[in-house]
Amino acid sequence: MNVVGAPPTLHSPKEPPTLNRVTFWGTRGSIPVPGESTRQFGGNTACVEIEANGKSLILDAGTGIRTLGNALAHREEPEVDLVLSHTHWDHIQGLPFFAPLYQSGRTLRIWGPRQDQAPLATILGNQMDPSVFPVPISEVSASVHVMEIDTERFTTGGFGIEAYPLRHPGRTLGFRVSCPPEGKTVAYVTDNELVGAHYGTPPEWRDGLVHFLQGVDVLIHDAMYLPDHVGQRVGWGHSSPRQAVDLAAEAGCHRLVLFHHDPDHDDTTVARLADDSRQYAGRLGVSLTIDAAAEGWSVPLNSGV
Ligand SMILES: [Zn+2]
Numbered sequence: 001m002n003v004v005g006a007p008p009t010l011h012s013p014k015e016p017p018t019l020n021r022v023t024f025w026g027t028r029g030s031i032p033v034p035g036e037s038t039r040q041f042g043g044n045t046a047c048v049e050i051e052a053n054g055k056s057l058i059l060d061a062g063t064g065i066r067t068l069g070n071a072l073a074h075r076e077e078p079e080v081d082l083v084l085s086h087t088h089w090d091h092i093q094g095l096p097f098f099a100p101l102y103q104s105g106r107t108l109r110i111w112g113p114r115q116d117q118a119p120l121a122t123i124l125g126n127q128m129d130p131s132v133f134p135v136p137i138s139e140v141s142a143s144v145h146v147m148e149i150d151t152e153r154f155t156t157g158g159f160g161i162e163a164y165p166l167r168h169p170g171r172t173l174g175f176r177v178s179c180p181p182e183g184k185t186v187a188y189v190t191d192n193e194l195v196g197a198h199y200g201t202p203p204e205w206r207d208g209l210v211h212f213l214q215g216v217d218v219l220i221h222d223a224m225y226l227p228d229h230v231g232q233r234v235g236w237g238h239s240s241p242r243q244a245v246d247l248a249a250e251a252g253c254h255r256l257v258l259f260h261h262d263p264d265h266d267d268t269t270v271a272r273l274a275d276d277s278r279q280y281a282g283r284l285g286v287s288l289t290i291d292a293a294a295e296g297w298s299v300p301l302n303s304g305v
């Protein structure tokens, strides 16, 4: 794993976790890009963990989930919750390599939207079909439960989760997660085209999204494209960092984390985009902490995020 600064502390089984935080295990969009040029911000695809009150909630199962799974395999959490934004490869491809799947006594609950073409369970089963992977999902040691969700609110592991439909090819959901015990809020909104194609969403979609995100402590948002690229990539389902800043400012979010980095962007480019975003927010007169997501980096949720 590419690590920036101190690696996340892994909990020993005898020491219950007390830190509430968001940890980035995979930050990249589309395809993993390991190597020297992505060492700082990471090469693995989307996977984020929220820890609160001794429980973990996993958002997406890109290739970053493999390292998280190796850590979870040593934690005493019999039940694991994984929430999927959608089922494009970069959000599910790490699941077959998630170690808790192969531990008996574990329960894995997978929540996510169905697609027009197929139920969620079928899509996840197909990527572990014997034609492409040696172990079918029906034969793993863990007890796996696949639950289809849409925009209804649900609670699991003490986390309250609300969903909002995003502008992206295929059914894609953004999540607002309320974390116990204090109700700190984290929003995970990736693979979202803020300006451009509408994907059948109504005209009031933008206002609804701003309302949905109102006042969240940490907004993790798609920031894949260079400002020059968004106009050329209408209908591709992504946003620029400045567009994410506009949204965070409008919704009164406290902290913005730029996410789903373009696989063609090296560390220098990602850092430059983050700097540009800070300057842009400054010109808008917005008080907003902005960072680019980096693999291995954690944002504390306990205080002053
Ligand atoms: Zn993606």
Ligand SMILES: [Zn+2]
Pocket: 086, 088, 168, 191, 237
């Ligand atoms: Zn996608």
